[in-house]
Amino acid sequence: MATFENVVTISRPIEDVFGFLSDFENVPKWNYAIVETRKVSDGAVGVGTIYRQVRSVPSRSEEIFEVTAFDAPRHLEIRGQLGPFPSRLSYALETTPQGTRVTNFVELELRGPGRLLGRVAVPRVRDAVGANLRKLKQLLDG
Numbered sequence: 001m002a003t004f005e006n007v008v009t010i011s012r013p014i015e016d017v018f019g020f021l022s023d024f025e026n027v028p029k030w031n032y033a034i035v036e037t038r039k040v041s042d043g044a045v046g047v048g049t050i051y052r053q054v055r056s057v058p059s060r061s062e063e064i065f066e067v068t069a070f071d072a073p074r075h076l077e078i079r080g081q082l083g084p085f086p087s088r089l090s091y092a093l094e095t096t097p098q099g100t101r102v103t104n105f106v107e108l109e110l111r112g113p114g115r116l117l118g119r120v121a122v123p124r125v126r127d128a129v130g131a132n133l134r135k136l137k138q139l140l141d142g
Helices: 014-022 024-030 113-141
Strands: 002-010 034-039 050-055 061-071 075-082 085-096 099-108
Touching (some): 002 113, 014 075, 014 085, 014 099, 024 034, 024 050, 024 113, 099 113
Antiparallel strands (some): 002 099, 061 075, 075 085, 085 099
């Protein structure tokens, strides 16, 4: 198991940031590795909602993930096969005088062939996630 976190502060109210983050079809706007994200389950977004996404990096692939926590406007979590790793990603949001602090915590399961790949890939994944969060900040700070 590999874990890491990245933190960014966005100059927007917590409700705006949560609303944007929890609409996972927005992911391609701020994550350079994702081409498309589509909700494939029925109903409003919440725990149990399932998405399919198309990834272009490190190679073209399709992934499925599920929303496993949805506590508006403070906490959001997904689990699924993200890239080569079974993963859990959570977003904790808190109001600050500057806007909204977003803490993104990532767990990557390193097993089988992914164990060796993980040693090389995890620092790159951490840096890429950090860059994506900076893009999210830039997009929402406007």
